[in-house]
Amino acid sequence: MSLRDGIIVLPSEHLEAVIKIAAESLECQADFFPLEQDIFSSRDDPGEALLLPEFRRKLQLKGPKNKVGKVLETAKKLAKEISAKEQESFSLTQEITERYEQLATLFEMSEKLGMAGDNPSRVAAILDTAATAVSASCGCLLMLDGDCRFVNRGEREMDREAVSALARRAAERNHPEVDEKKYIALPLSVSENLPIGALALGPRTEGIYRSGDVKMLVTLASYAALLLESGRLYEGLETLFFSTIKSMVEAIDAKDPSTRGHSERVRRYSSLMAQKMGMSIQDQKMLELAALLHDLGKIGLPDSILNNVKSRLTEEQWQLVKQHPEIGVSILTHVAQLKNILPAIGQHHERYDGSGYPTGIKGQDISLFARIISVADAYDAMTTQRSYRPTFDSRQALAELRDNSGNQFDPMAVELFLQSFSGADNQTTGHERK
Numbered sequence: 271m272s273l274r275d276g277i278i279v280l281p282s283e284h285l286e287a288v289i290k291i292a293a294e295s296l297e298c299q300a301d302f303f304p305l306e307q308d309i310f311s312s313r314d315d316p317g318e319a320l321l322l323p324e325f326r327r328k329l330q331l332k333g334p335k336n337k338v339g340k341v342l343e344t345a346k347k348l349a350k351e352i353s354a355k356e357q358e359s360f361s362l363t364q365e366i367t368e369r370y371e372q373l374a375t376l377f378e379m380s381e382k383l384g385m386a387g388d389n390p391s392r393v394a395a396i397l398d399t400a401a402t403a404v405s406a407s408c409g410c411l412l413m414l415d416g417d418c419r420f421v422n423r424g425e426r427e428m429d430r431e432a433v434s435a436l437a438r439r440a441a442e443r444n445h446p447e448v449d450e451k452k453y454i455a456l457p458l459s460v461s462e463n464l465p466i467g468a469l470a471l472g473p474r475t476e477g478i479y480r481s482g483d484v485k486m487l488v489t490l491a492s493y494a495a496l497l498l499e500s501g502r503l504y505e506g507l508e509t510l511f512f513s514t515i516k517s518m519v520e521a522i523d524a525k526d527p528s529t530r531g532h533s534e535r536v537r538r539y540s541s542l543m544a545q546k547m548g549m550s551i552q553d554q555k556m557l558e559l560a561a562l563l564h565d566l567g568k569i570g571l572p573d574s575i576l577n578n579v580k581s582r583l584t585e586e587q588w589q590l591v592k593q594h595p596e597i598g599v600s601i602l603t604h605v606a607q608l609k610n611i612l613p614a615i616g617q618h619h620e621r622y623d624g625s626g627y628p629t630g631i632k633g634q635d636i637s638l639f640a641r642i643i644s645v646a647d648a649y650d651a652m653t654t655q656r657s658y659r660p661t662f663d664s665r666q667a668l669a670e671l672r673d674n675s676g677n678q679f680d681p682m683a684v685e686l687f688l689q690s691f692s693g694a695d696n697q698t699t700g701h702e703r704k
């Protein structure tokens with residue numbers, strides 16, 4: 271059986287089976303002629319189909335006279351029962367399908383939302399996916415401590431004032447709200463009494479909101495609230511983390527004023543190289559951290575060495591300076607979040623041909639971050655003022671990098687630097703001793 275235009279269709283063989291069962295139960299026999307077409311039975315009264323003249327002409331009943339007359343009546347009852355079961359089964363299937371589609375949509379949304387990097391991206395992704403999922407014409411996501419972001423998917427201009435007012439009401443009352451324009455708003459709450467904002471959506475582009483849509487929006491709103499709140503907490507921690515890093519970099523600068531700004535410039539050059547090679551955003555962030563902190567170990571060196579800008583280092587002083595990569599690693603070794611950048615810090619003075627320090631490893635054994643930082647570090651060292659050696663201009667420094675490609679530097683890293691850096695923003699604000 272199936273549904274066609276809202277009518278339960280009982281194929282002729284089903285009707286025949288029903289009548290045969292009814293006939294057998296009354297000790298009668300039912301014979302049929304071939305049917306030319308299916309017979310339709312209405313949902314309200316499926317048994318009526320049995321009374322159609324076309325059907326009767328093709329049916330022959332045999333049996334005791336007092337029972338033959340009851341066959342069609344019994345068959346009608348049976349057909350009604352079957353039709354009711356069919357309808358129940360169809361509704362159940364429809365509900366399961368709807369639930370499955372909602373789950374699939376929520377899953378897709380959670381994936382999409384999980385990939386959104388920062389809070390503004392998350393807000394945009396939540397709003398867009400919610401509006402798309404329920405075919406809303408427009409909507410807004412309001413954060414109680416921030417702005418209201420809008421999306422308009424319909425052809426008509428949205429009433430921003432009305433939708434944002436409804437969102438604010440839902441957030442302030444911490445309760446779902448609807449208005450006469452068929453807008454719907456749901457609070458975004460991380461706990462029962464702690465709304466952080468609200469999601470409001472305009473009318474559907476077609477039809478009206480069904481209970482399944484509302485259920486899905488409630489689930490989405492709960493998920494969105496958690497996502498936004500955890501994103502905010504994470505960003506707060508990230509800000510704290512980077513403030514700490516900045517303090518560390520300032521400590522390096524304070525310890526060795528002659529290299530002021532060096533770490534930040536190396537970070538900037540490394541970042542340009544990372545972007546040029548298409549490094550992932552996550553890796554770019556780690557590389558930038560490594561670049562900022564590559565000389566952290568210098569804070570463990572005596573001031574007499576770092577402040578000696580007038581003469582070349584003695585052999586004994588040089589041996590101490592060569593320890594700064596390992597001192598940097600030992601300082602950061604207990605910071606779990608920085609575990610991945612320790613090789614870059616420890617290896618940034620290794621050379622591609624194995625003639626560097628502290629361990630003399632070479633080639634691809636040197637971490638990619640270290641190979642990149644090494645080029646950026648050298649370029650900045652060459653182009654910043656040093657009293658014991660003439661400063662190179664950008665062109666000379668680039669030529670130097672090219673000349674040392676394959677021995678001191680990874681050729682790939684040199685090529686990245688040449689491609690990504692024009693030298694136009696070179697500043698001469700510090701001194702660096704290699």
Ligand SMILES: [Fe+2]
Pocket residue numbers: 564565594618619
């Ligand atoms: Fe260094």
